[in-house]
Amino acid sequence: MKSNANFDFTRWEVHETETDCNLIFRSTLGQVFYCHINPDKFIDSPTVLGQYLKCLQILRTGEQEIDDFYDEDAYDWLSQSFAPLITQLVQSSGMDAVVNPTLAHYLFPSKTYNIQLLAVDDELKPEVVDFEGHGWINSIIEVDDDFLRELDQWTRSYAPSNVQLCYDRPEDSLIKTPKRTIIFNQKGQPVTCFFKQFGLSFGSSHAKKELEAMKKITLALFPPHPTHLSVDWLV
Template identity: 35%
Template sequence: MDRLSPRYEIENHTTSVRDDDHDASFTVRRNGKVFYIQISPSQFVNSPIMTEKYMAYLEVLRLGEEVVGDIYDTDVYEWVFTPFEPLFVELAPNTPGDPKDTKLTLHEHLFPDFFVFALDIIDEKRCPRRIPRERSPCRPSFVRFEDDFLDDLEEWTTFYDPVEVTLSFKNPEDALFKQPRKVLIQKGRIECFFKFCHSSVQITRELKTYKMIAAAGLDCQLNLCRIHGVVMDDSDFILGLLLTYIDCAELPLSMRVHPDEPDDHPPAMRQRWIEQLDTGLGRLHEAGIVWGDVKAENVLIDQNNNAWITDFGGGYTEGWVDREMAETMEGDLMGMAKLRKFIFPSE
């Protein structure tokens, strides 16, 4: 946000796809605390001007564009959050001590102190209204597994309580504001990528694939993302996976290679990437394992310019693999052919 504003991070916003539902909700994080903000025109009183403005802003949110007409998404966020900034400061004050000493567990991030508000508009004025809630309106996960599947998981991987997982940021204070990517387990000895769990179907397929990769011993031989463990809370909800942390500056292959700039990376380096991908996919197929959603976004290039195969959650992406070939070896080969063309656009 603007430098004169208190620091906070907008985690997400949601709107309805129904034409007759004009509600919106926002999630904001500041200093380790979370604010849930709800907006409904049903709570607007004697405010036709603000109602018209809100409806225009709602369209920007629904379209997910940075700018629609002369309205920027930053205009929308400023309009929504400015009335709450004094409350952000009051309810989520700066933590005492040196920010460099900030240390948060995954449990503290996923189950934070929270506040629920509505943004009412009365006589054309934006009026925050607090809504008392004992329970958070959001849970980090609703995914559970049957006992037999959990018993099998315990045979080949490790379960972690979120209190055993520590957030890791280059700037430690960012742990109070941002979603984690890198986390630490086993008292800080192992770096992992934390993948949030949103779909039971996807996570089940992914876990089965990681089991096959481990059984074939491929996770130790190739540049394949491997699993270090599963994070589960006290209620047996699966919160996420602990995967290989690949230091790629958060840039997948899709953002490392620019088709309009064929000389951006030397041909020898590009050849190295395609050979590593070909080798990895070939060994997967020899073991009877399907990669699945083959695309440039699922290839990571690490700091040593090695190409890594990631994301075994299945599915397909239009333009990379045809729907009828999704999650098949034939689909993998189709996606690999598209990857080769992406890496070597002039061929």
């Protein structure tokens, strides 16, 4: 692996009754790996199945420990199950870590992969699969021109490529969800903003409700036409 490259397990999705599981890994190169585990793909692998079901129980319940099996054990097993293949994909990418990451790098990955986990005779065999879609909700919300015009009346919007991401540790860059960003105001001065990612479980309606709440806060804090104040809510 390139010395400046890193990847890590960032998100998961499980079901209350189904036994499959979806995971997301990200790399500092801007890659995203959508990983799927279906125990139906485990052939003659009772040990693998047992270990996976313990991990699944931890993810479902959110408990830190169940029968001397800890959440860190679950995260480690899940990560190590895909690590050999992801390491190979990172090494062979020919890319370097993104030095100055922006929101565009985070929202629009340089490369995406769909990976499924197989097991035969208790030997794990992750493999890249060729199919469109990965089952995760799109992080992009489409809005019409009227919505944008109304938005511009009370705040400013920025292209993702103009929003710099701040990370305390370089090894977390483009892997962890950013907490802070930097934008440049109309005078060209840097402004640090907190990063707020909308929940999209119910489509765009949740995001629009949050924007409406931000609008009310803004109008309550500032006069309708301030002469020297502005609020940069949206990135």
